[in-house]
Amino acid sequence: MRFRPFDSLFGRLSVFTVGVLLLSHFAWYTAIRFERSEMQTHYAVEETTFLVDAVKQHQARTPNLPLPSRVHLVDQGASSVPPPDADQKPTFERFLSDLRDAMPDGTMMRVDDSKAPPRLWVLMPKDSQWIVVPLQPLRGPRTFDKMLFWLIFITIGAAMSGLFAAWQVQRPLRTLVAAVGRFGRGQLVGPVIESGPRELRQLTRGFNQMVSDISQTQSDRNVMLAGVAHDLRTPLARLRLRAEMLDEPRVRDGVVRDVVSLTHIVDQFLMFANDAPDQSLPTSVEALCERAARNYHAVYPTDALIELDLAAGPDFALPEASLDRMLMNLLENAHAYGAAPIRISTWRETGRWYLRVCDSGQGISPANLAAATRPFVRLDPARGGNGHSGLGLAIVDRLARHAGGVCEIDNRPEGGLQVTLSFPIRA
Structure with missing residues (x-):
C-alpha cells in the first residue's frame, strides 16, 4: 500500500492548522501594510495642509518677516513653475487626490521631484504667488521590513504549537488504532489508557469493554470445548478397544476407522481450545x-x-x-x-x-x-x-x-x- 502522509489524522490536522495560520497571519500582514500606507498619506496631507495654512497666515499678518529656508513664494508667471503634468506621477497620485479634497476648490498643485527633497507647489484661488513647501516623505511598500521578519517568526512559532497540539490530540487515537490492529490479528490486548477528548475517552472505554466481553466469551467457549473434548477421549478409547475385539474384520475395520476419525476431531478441538501463549x-x-x-x-x-x-x-x-x-x-x-x-x-x-x-x-x-x-x-x-x-x-x-x-x-x-x-x- 502506498504511503500517503496527509491521509492520516495528524497529517490532515497539520495541513489544516498550518494553512489557517498562514492565511490569517498574512491576511493580517497585508491589512497592516495597507492601513499603514493609508495613515501615512493621511498624516502627510494634514501636515501639508497645516504648513500651507501657516504660510498663508504668515503672509497676511507678518509679510516682512522671512520665511523658513525651505519655504518659498514664487510669482505665478515665473519660469521655474513645474509643468502641469507633474502632478500625474503615480507615486503622488493618492496624496494629491486627498490633498485636493482638503484644499479650497480651484487650488492648483504641482510636484517637483527633480531635486531632493521633492517640493510641492500650491496656488490657491485669487493668489498671485505659488507657495512652495517641502513635500512630506511618502514611503512606498518595501519588499522586506522588520514586520515581515516578526510575522515569519510568529507564524513558525504558532505553527509549531499547532502541530504539537494536533499531535497531542491524535496520539491517544493512534494508540487505540494500534490496539485494534493487534486485536484484529488475534494477539493479546490489554486495556487501553483512556485519554484525550471526551468522545475519544468514550470510544476507548467502549473498545476496552468490547475486548473484555469477547475475551470472556472466547474463554468460556474454549473451556466448554476443552471439557467436552476431554470427556470424550476416555469413551472413545474404550470404544476402540471393544471394536478391535470384534470377530468380523470388515465391521472391526469400519468401527476402528470411525473411532480414529472421532479421536482426530477431539484432538483438533483440544488444540483449538488451547489459547495459552506458546512457551516453547x-x-x-x-x-x-x-x-x-x-x-x-x-x-x-x-x-x-x-x-x-x-x-x-x-x-x-x-x-x-x-x-x-x-x-x-x-x-x-x-x-x-x-x-x-x-x-x-x-x-x-x-x-x-x-x-x-x-x-x-x-x-x-x-x-x-x-x-x-x-x-x-x-x-x-x-x-x-x-x-x-x-x-x-x-x-x-x-x-x-x-x-x-x-x-x-x-x-x-x-x-x-x-x-x-x-x-x-x-x-
Whole structure:
C-alpha cells in the first residue's frame, strides 16, 4: 500500500492548522501594510495642509518677516513653475487626490521631484504667488521590513504549537488504532489508557469493554470445548478397544476407522481450545520442515510426495510447538483435500519471513476463500473429504497470529491451494 502522509489524522490536522495560520497571519500582514500606507498619506496631507495654512497666515499678518529656508513664494508667471503634468506621477497620485479634497476648490498643485527633497507647489484661488513647501516623505511598500521578519517568526512559532497540539490530540487515537490492529490479528490486548477528548475517552472505554466481553466469551467457549473434548477421549478409547475385539474384520475395520476419525476431531478441538501463549523455545523452521516431510513419507510412503524448497536460511525460527502444529495441520489438510505433490517453501523478502505449503489439488472456490480460516467451517463440497472438524486452517491462522504473523490462503494459478504464512523479521 502506498504511503500517503496527509491521509492520516495528524497529517490532515497539520495541513489544516498550518494553512489557517498562514492565511490569517498574512491576511493580517497585508491589512497592516495597507492601513499603514493609508495613515501615512493621511498624516502627510494634514501636515501639508497645516504648513500651507501657516504660510498663508504668515503672509497676511507678518509679510516682512522671512520665511523658513525651505519655504518659498514664487510669482505665478515665473519660469521655474513645474509643468502641469507633474502632478500625474503615480507615486503622488493618492496624496494629491486627498490633498485636493482638503484644499479650497480651484487650488492648483504641482510636484517637483527633480531635486531632493521633492517640493510641492500650491496656488490657491485669487493668489498671485505659488507657495512652495517641502513635500512630506511618502514611503512606498518595501519588499522586506522588520514586520515581515516578526510575522515569519510568529507564524513558525504558532505553527509549531499547532502541530504539537494536533499531535497531542491524535496520539491517544493512534494508540487505540494500534490496539485494534493487534486485536484484529488475534494477539493479546490489554486495556487501553483512556485519554484525550471526551468522545475519544468514550470510544476507548467502549473498545476496552468490547475486548473484555469477547475475551470472556472466547474463554468460556474454549473451556466448554476443552471439557467436552476431554470427556470424550476416555469413551472413545474404550470404544476402540471393544471394536478391535470384534470377530468380523470388515465391521472391526469400519468401527476402528470411525473411532480414529472421532479421536482426530477431539484432538483438533483440544488444540483449538488451547489459547495459552506458546512457551516453547524457537527452533529452525527449515529443520522442522525437513523432519515433518520425513515423518509424512514414513506414514504415507505411497501417496505423499513432499517437495522442499527451503531458501530462508537458519535464522528463520519460530516457537517449536506452534510451528509443529501449523505444519501438521497444513500437511494433513493438503493430504486430505489436495493431491500430490505437496510443496513446502521458505524464503525471505522485504523484511519478512515466508513459509508456504501448497498442494496440487482442485483448490477452493473463490467464494469460499474468505471463510477457509473460520472455525467449524466445512469446505467438503468444494474439496471433498470427511472425518474432519473444520478447524485445521482456523488453528493455523490463530497460531500464526499469536506468533505475530499473517496467514493468507489462495489458489495456485496452476491448480491447488497454497497457504502462505509471513512473519516479521526480529533481531
